[in-house]
Amino acid sequence: MGGIFGLVLKRLLLGLVTLLVVSILIFFAVELLPGDIAQAVLGQGATDETVRAMREQLGLDRPALVRYLEWLFGALQGDFGVSLVSGERVSEVISDRFANTLFLAAYAAVIAVPISIILGIMVALLRNSLFDRVANVLTLTSISSPEFFLGYILILYLAVKTSYFPAIASLSSDMSFPDLLHRTFLPALTLVLVVTAHMMRMTRAAIINLLASPYIEMARLKGVPPWLVIVRHALPNAWAPIINVVALNLAYLITGVVLVEVVFVYPGIGQFLVDAVAKRDFPIVQACCLIFAATFILLNLAADVGAILTNPRLRHPK
């Protein structure tokens, strides 16, 4: 078992290093600003005094490296500094919104993952049938559509023309859980459509790839019934690719969520990021980017570790 722990440990360390490099990228990208933050935020018309005052307030006179380390250690403790526009603490504004975004992503994932894995396995088994071809065209269409297109179609048909669901996913703290699920159903459904299509295609590819391997042919040739071929021979080896597919697509949700939140005016971190970019509120942009990137990296890491742990060849070394 030493080998497998070594592999996992190595992958975890690599993930940590990536995270560190990305944090450097996010912090120092802002340093690339023509002039500095104070000038960029205050604009051309600002007097020298106000610019100097802001520089002092932000501590821009100290070397960038010191400020980076402060920012990083602050971020590790959940402190992302102060908003340039409103003066509020970024962490206070972000934490609720981050919880909302996580809720939306989890909601979508709970629906999408089982559906897409079952459908993906089905199309892989029925490959080249009419069902497979229709599924192929449908999933391709869903992948190719921008999230806002799907979102607005759902709004048009399920909210405006029929009013089954609300078009705007505004939240309040005293909402009951079923009410919450009903409120956020359309944004979740939009994400489900996109992610399911991706996951189905990837699951299909993984399973077909697997079914082409020699040991499956061997099992078939010795007369194992088809369902047993799947359950006993294919599935144990399929977990690794399937876990990979799921984690990669959950990571994909992270990007999709930004556009969907804007379409449905959902109070999440994605919409917050877009607002901050328009206002050039850098501490918020940095914080949101770091959170998104960290989630993305962690999910990719989970995918790799999951693939290592479920690989029978690595679990039972010769």
Next chain:
Amino acid sequence: MSYFVVGYYAMLIGASCVAAYYSQRQVFLLLFSLTLVSFIVGIVGGVPALTFITTAAGALALAAGTSYAFREFLVLITPPSISRELKAAPLTASFGMFVILTYAIAGIFAPIMAPYGESEVIAGAFAPADENMLLGADQLGRDIFSRLIYGARNTVGLALLATLLAFFIGAIGGLLAATKGGFLDQLLGRTADVIMSVPSLIFALLMLSIFGTDLAVIVIVVAIIYAPRVFRLARAVAGNVVVMDYIEAAKLRGEGTGYLIRKEILPNSTAPLIAEFGLEFCFVFLLIAGLSFLGLGIQPPTADWGSMVRENATLISFGDITPLIPAAAIALLTVAVNFVVDWMLYRSSGLKD
């Protein structure tokens, strides 16, 4: 029960019976499951839902007919070597080519085809469609149809430019890394890893918040975000070519890196790179459309599909589908490119299963 509903079910059941009689198993299954779905949808949604299914089926049949005709047309006008390939192409691929051609024509001849200029105000805000304006006016009273045509030029043009740049950077980097190896390979490879470990939209938002939303900035940022994908593929493909004997022979002849890349490696790695170009275009196109939708892409008054959706989104709450047309235009082009790429990948991989 109107005549429409009776006719609708009569058609479906009749067609299923015909399919079953001629033992077309899959067609029968499709038609009959459509009938069953229609029962449920019809009970829940009533006649409008059935009309919707009929319209969708009609549109699908029209698309299939157009693609068939277009494929036969292409087969006739191309030389025998290409037409043999085209004859075997699936209808989806010829549909894709047809759509791409239409977009290209709209983009190139936009000023001639569009009835009005892209920022010309000709009516009141949100004026409904009349004989002058096919799709009505937008929030400032500009003709939506004209802006849609100009959008083909602006949005697709920008995406194409960014894709070309990404491809240029990625392919050169990948080929260099494969031929030179060593330190350069490591450096480029790790840089690509870092860029790919940040979600693309998030990276784009970070960069645009810093450098502003200038067209040149968008092109460069998007190109840098998507270059690593090309880099990886180019490096992998070229890596397989580099170990060939003829490369060794060329090296022994004393040829330089430039010659090796241009004359030996590139001609032997074009097929996967061309397919990747199509895929890459889809990613870039969707990213730029997303940025424009967020108001951070192409800036007004330039006509652009992403921002057109955002500007007219209020119309949706009145049940108007006009704002969806530019979004549908984006989806249609991406689907079309994907169809063609699918066919090319299938052909080049020689997959028959």
